[in-house]
Amino acid sequence: MGGTVGSIDEVQQLLSGQNYVCGRALATVTFLSLRLGKPLFLEGEPGTGKTEIAKAIAAALGRRLIRLQCYEGLDAASAVYEWNFAEQMIAIRTAEAVGFEGAGADRTALKDELFSPEYLIERPLLQAMRPQVEGPPVLLIDELDRTDEPFEAFLLEALSDFQVTIPELGTIRAEAPPIVVITSNRTREVHDALKRRCLYHWVDYPSFDRELDILHARAPEAAETLSREIVAFVQKLRAQDLFKKPGVAETIDWAKCLLALDVIDLSPQVIADTIGALLKYQDDIQRIEGSEAKRLLDEVRAELAPA
Ligand SMILES: Nc1ncnc2c1ncn2[C@@H]1O[C@H](COP(=O)(O)OP(=O)(O)OP(=O)(O)O)[C@@H](O)[C@H]1O
Ligand SMILES: [Mg+2]
Secondary structure, three states, X not given: OHHHXXXXXXXXXXXXXXXXXXXXXXXXXXXXXXXXXXXXXXXXXXXXXXXXXXXXXXXXXXXXXXXXXXXXXXXXXXXXXXXXXXXXHHHHHHHHHOOOOOOHHHHHHHHHHXXXXXXXXXXXXXXXXXXXXXXXXXXXXXXXXXXXXXXXHHHHHHHHHOEEEEOOOEEEEOOOOOEEEEEEOOOOOOXXXXXXXXXXXXXXXXXXXXXXXXXXXXXXXXXXXXHHHHHHHHHHHHOOOOOOOOOHHHHHHHHHHXXXXXXXXXXXXXXXXXXXXXXXXXXXXXXXXXXXXXXXXXXXXXXXXXO
């Protein structure tokens, strides 16, 4: 894989071609992850582009994206493969109906048949080990912090040798390892053993300039003055004591709402009417509504005014 991307600059250009704005630090770990074939481990605030970068890498390199969405209770079976129990039952019933007498040879044949690839349901980890015409796929293991430690230990093993063993079928090994991106929102600490196998990067909220770049890429219809006001206001909001701060996704959503309403300039009224695009908790909304919104907007205006 290392052959496809030659430099950090090229990573930035490739991602920018997918409207993904990538700072130097993130571009560097991404480049190294591709070059060294090590998983990229992204931890950070919600809505800051962790999941999106995996999609952007896949699209930029023309690879298939395979996503393993983690959740509480996710186990190896649903991450790797399952036997199609319903189909197996039907096959057994059919065999019975056509007069399956239990003769030894038939029984063995049926059993082999039931545990053949035809009855195998491939889940993301197994899919990611399969060769793809376009080249190794991008395997996105999203929100790893939502699973539990036993699953993490299992994953550690799967990622270290890129092979899975199915007792009835044997071992399946990836000819070329997939490009792995792991994300976490850090609702709990992911184990060191797993982190050690990866290249780590903390994805923070973007600076004003970078968020403006992202808005240009994702909502190019917005006029420059409005875009600057939007970003400055959201950045101000993040500095407030909120239960849930708005992410970049919220900035983009808000811009689209304002565009749909033909807003050309922020005002306390417009902010009050559309605040639900930015803040999703009533306590936060109450805190910002009214005079507080006006105060933040005044600060934004003062900062953006040409000196
Ligand atoms: N650097 C960026 N360049 C372009 N768009 C971005 C960037 N960061 C975030 N976005 C936008 O924000 C949206 C949300 O990003 P994403 O879903 O990747 O966040 P996340 O970090 O995975 O959040 P969560 O932790 O909630 O899953 C994306 O769909 C994209 O539109
Ligand atoms: Mg995500």
